[in-house]
Amino acid sequence: MDKTYDPKAIETRWYDYWESAGYFRPQHMDDSAEPFCIMLPPPNVTGTLHMGHAFNNTIMDSLTRYHRMRGYNTLWQPGTDHAGIATQMVVERQLQGENKSRHDLGREKFIERVWEWKQESGNTITTQLRRLGSSLDWSRERFTLNEDLSAAVQKVFIDLYNEGLIYRGKRLVNWDPVLHTAISDLEVLSEEEQGQLWHMKYPLADGSGHVIVATTRPETLLGDAAVAVHPDDERYQSIIGQSIRLPLTDRTIPVIADNYVDPEFGSGCVKITPAHDFNDYEVWNRHSHEAAIQALDNGGLINIFTIDAAMNDSVPEQYRGLDRFEARKRIVADLETAGLLEKTEAHKLMVPRGDRSNAVVEPYLTNQWYVKVAPLAEPAIQAVEDGRIRFVPENWSKTYFEWMRNIQDWCISRQLWWGHRIPAWYDAEENIYVGESEQAVRAQYKLGDDISLRRDEDVLDTWFSSALWPMSTLGWPQDTPEFRTFYPTSVLVTGFDIIFFWVARMIMMGLKFTGEVPFREVYIHGLVRDSEGQKMSKSKGNVLDPIDLIDGIDIDTLVKKRTSGLMQLQQADKIEKQTRKHFPDGINAYGTDSLRFTFASLAGPGRDIKFDIGRIEGYRNYCNKLWNASRYVMMSIEDQDTGLDESSPVELGLAEHWIIARLQQTEREVAQQLEHYRFDLAAQAIYEFTWDEYCDWYLELSKVTLTGDSSAAAQRGTRRTLVRVLEALLRLAHPIIPYITEELWQRVAPYAGIKDGETIMLQPYPQADESRIDATVLAAVEWVKAFILGVRRIRAEFNIAPGKPLPVRFTGGNAQEQSWLDEYRPYLTSLAKIESLEPWNESDEAATALAGDMTIAIPLAGLIDPQAELARLQKELDKYRNDRQRISAKLENSSFVDKAPAAVVDKERQRCNEIEAAIVKLEQQYERIESLN
RNA sequence: AGGCGUGUAGCUCAGCUGGUUAGAGCGCUACCUUGACAUGGUAGAGGUCGUUGGUUCGAGUCCAAUCACGCCUACCA
Known part of the structure; x- marks a missing residue:
């Protein structure tokens, strides 16, 4: 394995492997397993990936991968919308370059031209979504102008019209005089x-x-x-x-x-x-x-x-x-x-x-089509009121209600060519006929060939078709297995800016046409802003491209990117300065996993997500840490016995029992947080377990067993634990950081006894086993850590080289601590670099530290500056005496003792005793040092 | 004007249903290239939790008021 983690080297190959193996597809198309389904909010087909997409996708993919590993029948459904105005503008601009207008081409030719454009350029964003590792089922990709989706749009329009919920009227509308x-x-x-x-x-x-x-x-x-x-x-x-x-x-x-x-x-x-x-x-x-x-x-x-x-x-x-x-x-x-x-x-x-x-x-007076929204809004309000749809965080339902209760009729006609043309025809007297086709209309209204009909020129608002997305992409109005299996979908993940545009409209349409809600939960996340809290925008020149964070970009290219195509040219200088200040060396290639881990960590409850480059750097370091931990494990287990053969004895030591217990606790925590959409806390639990427990302590403790004179069974147990815990950790982290976990898992899994593991993606998600959490083990390791930390602190305080073995003395301590000292001596001597460990006669000149009830002393004849040491002891004593006073006041307060739960009171008493004992020891040490003076 | 939200270490943020000594990352200080990792290690400094009241045995956490900031919706021509 390489010494450093290099995302480029590993991220390129896994996505193709996953996609071509069909791992992204649902496992069933029936109800044999519980379904989990997310609809990708369809990005604009003209769009390119921005930070909002990347953030949003990280969350959806994490949820999807988590549920897939949990054994749900999982579908994450991709697609794009046709973005009427935006797309038409793009192609009209192209035509402008040829000195033509869409009118020169005519409607039919123009639309052909747009389709051509879509064919060539419409997949930019879907390609970019793949870079993010998104486990979308591309075999089911949809586009709002696909035939089946268009049929759904037409049906909805006709049905609503027939019910009187769509009408045409001459009213004031918001008129865009540029786009007409x-x-x-x-x-x-x-x-x-x-x-x-x-x-x-x-x-x-x-x-x-x-x-x-x-x-x-x-x-x-x-x-x-x-x-x-x-x-x-x-x-x-x-x-x-x-x-x-x-x-x-x-x-x-x-x-x-x-x-x-x-x-x-x-x-x-x-x-x-x-x-x-x-x-x-x-x-x-x-x-x-x-x-x-x-x-x-x-x-x-x-x-x-x-x-x-x-x-x-x-x-x-x-x-x-x-x-x-x-x-x-x-x-x-x-x-x-x-x-x-x-x-x-x-x-x-x-x-x-x-x-x-x-x-x-x-405001301009024209004939337009409208949806009468109030009758549709009523059931949509109820669905949220009675909990059939749940907003997360819950508060967003207030925003939803506020809007829904003051809702205005929705103008759905657009004077464009690109979109779903309104299925309405007019005769010479301007009578309106709505139906599937001219033929159908003629038949329905018994209009002879002598009556000439002209079709409405307008198309529908793109959001009209987006409102049907959860149904239409699953095949509705046909009764398809997809629709039966996955509707209603599980959760919608989106930003709050789009609650009105899209969320509310989907709820209204879904209820109206299927009688069911389109999704059971709506997870509303914050909006990504720059490190100063500013909205990212082209004109401000503070846009970050997620792909640049993944692949890296040099400063000159970044400046060029930010300053080209600006509306106001005078901004360019300012933007360049700003950019060079924030990114003097450009942006490093952090890789997809680092970016995803960053987004997960930022996915807290707030509504602004400030994106600081320092964060992603930190999570890249995390990936490197994970990489190197795996590297160490591989070095320790390759060509070695990891206890896979059940016949040879395997022995687990304290460290093994401890890390296994901590793993269970972490698994419980992560699952709990993911269930509540607290990606930040889930990520934090994974981060802390990896770094602060597994790497900082367990790997170090494992070296004691593996390099010492431990028995073969103990070494086997350590190797087995090293690799099994790592393997589980990789599965635990996989939903958030899919690439690096797959890469490492492929190497590690065979040593953990997993045969024929094609991919980590389809492995079971770790489930906590509470029976493996042993409180005594946890307490013992806490004490071992306190002992080691005590020695290290003395070292640091007296500037003793970290590598220099020290004589360490001890005194006091309760029976349990004394037995721990005896039993775990190898851990202590190795991690604290102890030369000799013996009882202290309390007369030597020494610096001390406390580990529980035990006093640790390091003889430092001549090294101690009595004044400095007294000052330090004084400071510590002050702190303890303060605590003692506060706590004893509490315990003397009869209403506290009477009213607070017994457990709380007991805890305070115990704490009081501990403080008392510590104070006594510190005072003794104080006197000893003082007497040296 | 109405609705929503935020205010915790220099910066970015956690702190779940009120219960020990308020945490993390980045940054900062000192020391260390020890055979997983300098994208690292060890030790440390740094916070009267916006303000004022209240409820409670106990408040960063609940309530009220107040200040500051932000967002959304609707606007006075």
């Missing part, structure tokens, strides 16, 4: 930006004065339908019902009264632009029956924008064709000239932008 499509509320990101508030004078038509209205979007003036005041506002009673001469136009609009207006804010007058503002639209709805409103063009619903958000032909000629922001400037200037601009002030406002295009979204 409606987007849902969730795809709009509002952020505070610096803007201005313009206060404008709106003259009354009778010339008697004016009102002041303020706006952040002056261009919408051209679409105004009214000015609203509060009905009880004394100041404006007289003008309610009067007319306003709308500036820069030849229109007049009424003053109306509505409760929506806050009289305290601004002038108390609000301009109402119903076709371009959600609140104004509501106001308009309440007043649209009024004659003055009805008299306006289109009943007051005046649309002033083209699909590009340029001014359309309904506005005065001089503004037509202007972009909205250009129009804004012109209108402000014209108002100024006309003396109608009262004032302009700086104003912070929330600006809504499309999450894909980053363009300012406009």
Whole structure:
């Protein structure tokens, strides 16, 4: 074996081996074993792996591997979604390079082109997921636009439409003027930006004065339908019902009264632009029956924008064709000239932008399809309330309820070409026919060939198909063995940012169409951020690529990666500086296992995961430690008898019994933590057992037996324990660090008596055997450790070379300790490097330490600096005396003795006695040293 | 405005249903290349658990108030 752990050398070959051997597939397709199933949240097909994916996958793979080893019939189902807008944008950008638009190609050719792109580039992320060691069943990979998944989408649309839960309506939507499509509320990101508030004078038509209205979007003036005041506002009673001469136009609009207006804010007058503002639209709805409103063009619903958000032909000629922001400037200037601009002030406002295009979204009046969500939400709320679905951590259910109880109808149509086309047809009178195909529609509605039908041009929101993912990937609506075996799935693992987008919608759809929840548990994990807690983003230049952490990257390449393709070029310098500061030497190749162990350790209950490079370094060191421990074990057992032959005697010593007991405790702990999704604590238990118990103590203790004059049976027992505990440890750690454990296990397992072990993946997960935990053994080793540590501390304090054998004396100690001293003498002399171990006559000049009731003394004639030693003893005494005072006060408190459980009181008493004994010994030593002075 | 969350060692975080002396990793200090490992070993320094009250025999842990920070949802033109 190599002296150092090199992930590159081992990680490349195992994945192919596992995948080609079919280990990732479910073992059964029936109910002969308990099923465990996780659906991979389908990544965007245009996507590349980011830290969130890597984190998320580490958790899912750990769960999957754990359950597989536990004997569950396990399926982790992969796939990608078609990402309507994102994918269409990618291909349109390609076309742009050829100076073409999608319209030049036409719908059919364009879609062909997208499929071609998907064929070539759509597997980037699935290739990267493999690098993470993810044990996904690739033979079942799905894509939201696959035929069977599309059939599910169509069925759901048609059924919901027939039930009246999908409808078409003309309403205000969030319109992305760059992408020319409606987007849902969730795809709009509002952020505070610096803007201005313009206060404008709106003259009354009778010339008697004016009102002041303020706006952040002056261009919408051209679409105004009214000015609203509060009905009880004394100041404006007289003008309610009067007319306003709308500036820069030849229109007049009424003053109306509505409760929506806050009289305290601004002038108390609000301009109402119903076709371009959600609140104004509501106001308009309440007043649209009024004659003055009805008299306006289109009943007051005046649309002033083209699909590009340029001014359309309904506005005065001089503004037509202007972009909205250009129009804004012109209108402000014209108002100024006309003396109608009262004032302009700086104003912070929330600006809504499309999450894909980053363009300012406009409320825009269009025909769209909607899902009526409230009836679907009700059962979905119940499913969480009554525990059929459990959120972990539980608190996220509050967020879920909050949203579900205030839910809005969902706009599902998108003005795109790439996606599931809406199965609706229109006749010349705009009557709607919904069905599987034109033919089916004609048959169903008895439409003759003389009636021409035209299909709806729009496609469905990608999330509409994602909402069906747990059902559709298992074959629903067909009654398949997969669906029968694995639905409902076991757990959904995802970040909290996606609860509304996806989790809630899956629950609604699952319940609606299968009557069953789609998953029984939802594990919500935190979001990965950089070491300073900042969200990782391209524009901030703080993105880490998981593949770079695995393979390593030099600093120049990293800088280039972070600074290329930036929206704002002036950021580049800052990002370069920052990057060179954080990663002066680039990033080492840490390997997949180190990355996974890091993620597992970070998977605590918090919701921000700060990723610091120091952490992964530490876990790479852990892997190296495990590697070298195995190396030592292999060196100790190769060509040696490890007690596999039952006929030769095998003897286990204290160390063996101890490490076996600690292993059982660790196994219990790890399983318990994994059951509760505490990957951090499970990882910590594995880490501590490996490093602090197995390596620091057991390997050292084993050397005493193997290199000493122990019997053949004892040596056999030690070798057998070395290899068996290691073998179990590898299985224990395998779900988190699959590669290194497989690599080591392949070497080690035969010596542990495992024959024909093809892979660690399918070995049973270690189960604790409580009967092998012996409290006396644990206590004995604790005492042995205390003894050794005592000697080491004296060495360190007096600067005695660690290798120099020392004479050690002892005195006192209870009967058990005296017998331990006798029995475990070889461990003590070897690990503490003791030259001679004899009773102490208490007169020699010596430094002392305590091991339980026993005093350890190291004669150090002439070496001791009495002043320093007295100071040290004093410090220790102070600590003990403090403790004694606190505890005896407690014990003298009758209410404590009366009310606290007896066990607690007993413990305190015992502790008090121990402290008392220690103080006595320390005082004696103090006097001895003092007398030397 | 409403909802959620966080505040423990220089940094990143554990601390489960309240019970001895509050832990880990990284960083720091000193010593050590000992035959698994310097991606290592040994020893050590470092915390009045945001603040103030309360419940309790006992509070980092439960309750209330308060301060600071963060996130989400909805926004006032």
